[in-house]
Every structure is written in C-alpha cells, then in structure tokens.
Amino acid sequence: MKSKVAVIPCAGYEIETVYEAVERGISLLGGWENFIKPEEKILLKPNLLNRADPEKAVTTHPSVFESVIRNLQSEGFRRLVYGDSPGHPGGVEKTADICGLKTVADRLEVPLADFTRSRTVEYVRGRTSKKFEICQGVLDSDGIVNICKMKTHQLERITGGVKNLFGCVHGMNKGAAHAKYPDAESFAQMLIDLNLLLKARLHIMDGVVAMEGNGPASGNPVNMNVILISADPVALDATFCRLVDLDPSTIPTVFYGGIFGLGRWREEEIEILGVDDLADYRNPRFDVSREKEYSGKWAFLSKLKAVGRKPVILKSKCIRCGACVQACPLEDKAVFFPDRGGEAAVTAGNREVPVYDYKKCIRCYCCQEMCPEKAIIVKRKLL
Ligand code: SF4
Numbered sequence: 001m002k003s004k005v006a007v008i009p010c011a012g013y014e015i016e017t018v019y020e021a022v023e024r025g026i027s028l029l030g031g032w033e034n035f036i037k038p039e040e041k042i043l044l045k046p047n048l049l050n051r052a053d054p055e056k057a058v059t060t061h062p063s064v065f066e067s068v069i070r071n072l073q074s075e076g077f078r079r080l081v082y083g084d085s086p087g088h089p090g091g092v093e094k095t096a097d098i099c100g101l102k103t104v105a106d107r108l109e110v111p112l113a114d115f116t117r118s119r120t121v122e123y124v125r126g127r128t129s130k131k132f133e134i135c136q137g138v139l140d141s142d143g144i145v146n147i148c149k150m151k152t153h154q155l156e157r158i159t160g161g162v163k164n165l166f167g168c169v170h171g172m173n174k175g176a177a178h179a180k181y182p183d184a185e186s187f188a189q190m191l192i193d194l195n196l197l198l199k200a201r202l203h204i205m206d207g208v209v210a211m212e213g214n215g216p217a218s219g220n221p222v223n224m225n226v227i228l229i230s231a232d233p234v235a236l237d238a239t240f241c242r243l244v245d246l247d248p249s250t251i252p253t254v255f256y257g258g259i260f261g262l263g264r265w266r267e268e269e270i271e272i273l274g275v276d277d278l279a280d281y282r283n284p285r286f287d288v289s290r291e292k293e294y295s296g297k298w299a300f301l302s303k304l305k306a307v308g309r310k311p312v313i314l315k316s317k318c319i320r321c322g323a324c325v326q327a328c329p330l331e332d333k334a335v336f337f338p339d340r341g342g343e344a345a346v347t348a349g350n351r352e353v354p355v356y357d358y359k360k361c362i363r364c365y366c367c368q369e370m371c372p373e374k375a376i377i378v379k380r381k382l383l
C-alpha cells in the first residue's frame with residue numbers, strides 16, 4: 001500500500017485561494033471524515049516557533065490556519081482547540097497574537113488549549129525515548145491535526161511534519177531533550193517515538209512561502225506555492241525533500257521514520273495527488289544543506305567537533321539580548337556573556353557579544369533558533 005500525499009498548487013495567501021487549496025487537498029484524500037469524527041475534540045497544532053511577523057515565514061501563516069478551521073467548521077467539526085509550546089519564553093497566547101493566529105482563532109471561536117500544564121506520559125514501545133512530558137491540551141484532545149511549516153533546520157536540515165510535533169512537549173523539557181539527544185540521529189529517533197505516541201491524524205504543510213537558508217527562524221522566505229497534505233508525516237516530509245532536490249534518505253527524521261514504521265519515504269511507496277508531475281513544482285535552487293554527511297567507515301568523522309559544523313555569532317548584528325544564552329539547554333552554558341563571568345545573564349546592559357565554548361557545545365542550535373536578529377549562522381569550520 002502506498003502513502004498518499006496531496007500536493008496542491010497555491011499562488012498566495014489570499015484567504016479564498018488558500019481555502020480552496022485546503023478543500024481540494026482534503027477532498028482528494030477522501031474528506032475529513034477519513035481522519036476524524038465530528039464528535040471528537042481536535043487539537044490544531046500550528047508552528048508557533050517564536051514571535052515573528054507572518055511574512056517572515058517562521059510560523060504557520062494565519063491564512064492557512066484560518067482555511068483549515070473554516071474547512072473543518074463548514075463540515076460540522078466544531079470541537080476545535082489550538083496550541084503549541086513555542087521556543088520563546090512567555091507563553092503561547094502572546095506568541096499566537098504576534099504571529100497573527102490568535103486574531104483568527106478568536107474570530108472563529110477556537111479556544112486555546114492548555115499548554116501551561118503538562119503530564120509525564122510513559123511510552124514503553126519507544127526505541128529511543130520511553131517517556132515524554134506532554135502538554136495538557138494535547139492529552140485533553142482526541143486527535144491532532146498538525147499544521148506545519150516548510151522550512152530548513154540546522155540540526156535536521158528540514159523541519160516539516162515530523163519535527164512540528166515537538167511543540168507538544170512542554171516548555172523547558174524541549175531543551176532537556178536536546179541535551180539528552182544531542183545529535184541529529186538520536187534527536188530524530190526521539191521525534192519519531194513522539195510521533196508514534198501522538199499519532200496525529202493529518203499533517204498539513206504550509207509551503208506557500210517556505211523558509212530557506214538559515215532556518216528555522218533566521219532564514220529567508222521563498223515562494224514554493226504549494227500546500228502538502230498527508231496522513232503520513234514521513235511521506236509528507238519526503239515530498240518536501242523532492243520538491244527542493246534533497247535526497248530524503250539523507251534526512252534523519254525521514255530515514256528513521258521509514259525504519260521505525262512511522263511512514264514511507266521511497267518514491268515508489270508514495271502516491272502524489274493533485275499534480276500530474278511533481279517536477280513541475282520543483283525548486284532546485286532552494287537553499288538547503290545538500291552536502292553528504294560522513295557515512296560508512298567514515299561515519300565517526302561526523303561526531304568529531306573539529307571537522308563538524310558550529311554556531312557562530314555575527315558581531316555586527318548582535319544586540320546582546322541574551323536569548324541565545326537563555327536557549328542553551330546545557331546547565332553549564334556553552335554560550336555566555338564573557339563580561340558576566342560566564343553567568344547566564346539575560347538582562348539588558350551586557351557590554352560584550354556572547355561567546356561560545358565549543359568544547360561544551362553539543363551543536364543542537366537552540367541558540368540559533370531563538371536569536372531574534374539572525375545574528376547566529378552555522379558554519380563548517382576547523383576549531
Ligand atoms: S540571541 Fe542573537 S542578538 Fe541576542 S545576544 Fe544572542 S546572538 Fe546576540
């Protein structure tokens with residue numbers, strides 16, 4: 001059996017254009033009732049990574065969010081809530097407000113789920129992680145509709161369907177997970193366990209304007225003009241890869257997603273709906289890391305910090321806000337203000353740009369994700 005992925009061309013964020021694209025994609029997949037029941041309480045899980053203007057392509061665009069809600073409501077699905085656990089400290093409501101989603105949700109009477117509290121959930125079948133701290137709003141729902149964003153990511157190269165469910169993990173536990181699963185492989189395997197636990201019913205990817213380059217928060221918006229929809233997050237992400245000429249087997253969340261039974265990524269295992277030829281929508285110039293990682297007998301090289309990649313601060317852009325210091329998940333911070341004696345200061349008034357201790361740094365790139373000024377880039381450089 002093949003996994004179905006609807007690839008729906010969508011020229012822009014005009015609400016009726018997006019509404020029709022979502023409606024068409026869902027129809028091609030057999031309708032909402034194939035995935036959820038009207039009496040169920042459904043959590044809509046957008047990407048609310050941080051407080052960014054929707055046009056920056058950091059977060060799910062309000063038009064996509066609105067189109068999903070209105071499509072569901074028009075089909076009689078009324079028990080909708082929404083939420084995410086953003087990387088930015090200070091709560092989901094404020095983040096949703098700045099990202100333009102709160103206005104939509106309030107107007108369409110979709111309440112915010114409880115993402116302030118959480119509960120530990122055992123997952124004995126997990127291969128890498130056997131328990132997760134899951135937000136209460138996720139546990140209170142009957143099912144999840146994942147509304148993710150098409151973006152690059154420094155640790156996993158891309159973030160799409162599989163990675164977006166990480167926002168169901170509560171607050172600071174996300175940082176702890178980065179510390180516990182410090183490399184792309186183990187982190188991806190943890191994400192796959194999380195996906196297998198949560199079993200989102202449907203994954204809708206906002207690829208109208210995607211993010212390329214220094215994603216997931218500091219890259220550049222690029223028109224891809226598609227919305228992807230699938231019940232299989234691995235097939236969804238693999239299709240994103242093919243649209244940008246990236247080999248899906250080199251993406252840990254995709255490759256291990258196939259091995260662990262979350263979904264399918266091989267071309268012959270995926271049925272594309274909505275377009276005659278996926279190649280017509282390709283963007284081979286999409287700025288994403290396509291370099292081959294060390295493999296086979298040279299795999300050990302990728303573990304060596306001396307030849308690997310590392311975050312670097314561009315002094316001219318840094319406003320010394322301390323968000324990177326705060327985001328670092330290590331107890332003994334690997335990025336810190338030198339004029340504060342290594343203290344994890346996040347108050348105003350730091351005179352110097354933060355510095356890295358690359359011997360401690362685990363290359364999780366949480367600092368790069370949270371920098372509001374695009375001042376952190378990732379470079380491959382000898383120490
Ligand atoms: S988060 Fe960015 S702008 Fe803020 S201190 Fe760190 S590097 Fe500088």
Ligand code: SF4
Pocket residue numbers: 311327328329330333334335356360361362363364365366367368
């Ligand atoms: S300094 Fe940045 S990349 Fe290194 S461990 Fe801390 S957050 Fe991760």
